[in-house]
Amino acid sequence: MSSPFSTIGFIGTGAITEAMVRGLLAEPAATARIVVSARNAQTAARLAADFPAVEIAADNQAIVDAADLVILAIRPQIAEEVVRPLVFRAGQAVISLVAAVDRERVADWIGAPVNLTQAIPLPFVARRIGVTAIFPPDPLAERLFGILGTPVPCASREEYQLLAAASAMMATYFGIMDETVRWLGAKGMPDEAARTYVTALFADLSVSARDTDLPSFAELSHEYATKGGLNEQVHDDFRRHGGASAITSALERVLARIEGKPF
Numbered sequence: 177m178s179s180p181f182s183t184i185g186f187i188g189t190g191a192i193t194e195a196m197v198r199g200l201l202a203e204p205a206a207t208a209r210i211v212v213s214a215r216n217a218q219t220a221a222r223l224a225a226d227f228p229a230v231e232i233a234a235d236n237q238a239i240v241d242a243a244d245l246v247i248l249a250i251r252p253q254i255a256e257e258v259v260r261p262l263v264f265r266a267g268q269a270v271i272s273l274v275a276a277v278d279r280e281r282v283a284d285w286i287g288a289p290v291n292l293t294q295a296i297p298l299p300f301v302a303r304r305i306g307v308t309a310i311f312p313p314d315p316l317a318e319r320l321f322g323i324l325g326t327p328v329p330c331a332s333r334e335e336y337q338l339l340a341a342a343s344a345m346m347a348t349y350f351g352i353m354d355e356t357v358r359w360l361g362a363k364g365m366p367d368e369a370a371r372t373y374v375t376a377l378f379a380d381l382s383v384s385a386r387d388t389d390l391p392s393f394a395e396l397s398h399e400y401a402t403k404g405g406l407n408e409q410v411h412d413d414f415r416r417h418g419g420a421s422a423i424t425s426a427l428e429r430v431l432a433r434i435e436g437k438p439f
């Protein structure tokens with residue numbers, strides 16, 4: 177599948193830009209030309225060295241001028257000062273990846289009648305397997321993220337913000353794995369053996385979660401917990417010590433941040 181855009185420009189060449197560029201230009205390449213910011217210098221140089229289709233722009237305005245799709249991939253703290261001075265063309269496609277900044281604010285910074293979409297690509301797009309929430313639904317953005325995995329068009333801003341909150345569980349997922357591996361290490365298990373075991377355990381659980389016919393994860397959890405057994409004991413301890421409420425309150429707080437409320 178090829179991209180509906182012939183030149184894609186990225187403002188901000190950080191982690192998520194690198195993942196998207198690698199996904200888009202993996203063989204067979206999905207687009208002919210990608211223009212990236214000079215910042216971050218090392219990431220831009222690495223991408224240009226790996227892919228002849230990648231050009232490093234002299235400045236951010238040159239990216240907007242060259243691209244038929246502009247992707248905003250800078251951090252929220254500096255996004256306004258980076259975007260406001262840029263001059264966009266009417267009808268130009270723009271996708272904002274900037275977290276916790278709603279579409280109306282980005283549209284105000286842009287100040288021109290562009291076709292503005294928001295998206296949450298995840299690092300897995302580098303391997304063309306990421307789920308990407310998109311708001312509002314947009315056929316061209318959906319085609320682009322279809323190349324990089326599975327687009328998830330959101331019917332409402334609220335739904336998009338909820339998925340943004342859920343996507344913030346990634347570090348915690350690895351954090352649970354890390355705590356388990358550390359604990360095994362502290363008990364004398366060699367690090368590599370601990371990592372290998374825990375990685376396979378979590379990978380198999382993820383596959384089971386994906387492939388289950390059961391209507392809820394609660395039922396899956398129940399199925400994996402023998403009555404009076406070890407899994408039931410750990411899950412009970414987890415809940416009794418505030419594990420479940422820690423997850424709920426963390427999601428509430430990150431949602432408040434995404435909604436621009438005090439958190």
Ligand SMILES: NC(=O)c1ccc[n+]([C@@H]2O[C@H](COP(=O)([O-])OP(=O)(O)OC[C@H]3O[C@@H](n4cnc5c(N)ncnc54)[C@H](OP(=O)(O)O)[C@@H]3O)[C@@H](O)[C@H]2O)c1
Pocket residue numbers: 187188189190191192193213215216217236248249250251252254258273274275295296297298299
């Ligand atoms: N990482 C993810 O999984 C992910 C997923 C979805 C959305 N997002 C969102 O996407 C945005 C980028 O995230 P990220 O993880 O890629 O961040 P990042 O790695 O910090 O990348 C941001 C890049 O912007 C560059 N930059 C700073 N000032 C600039 C300027 N004036 N002009 C052009 N580029 C400039 C930085 O360069 P220097 O290093 O030189 O300062 C940096 O390389 C954020 O808003 C984030 O919330 C990230």
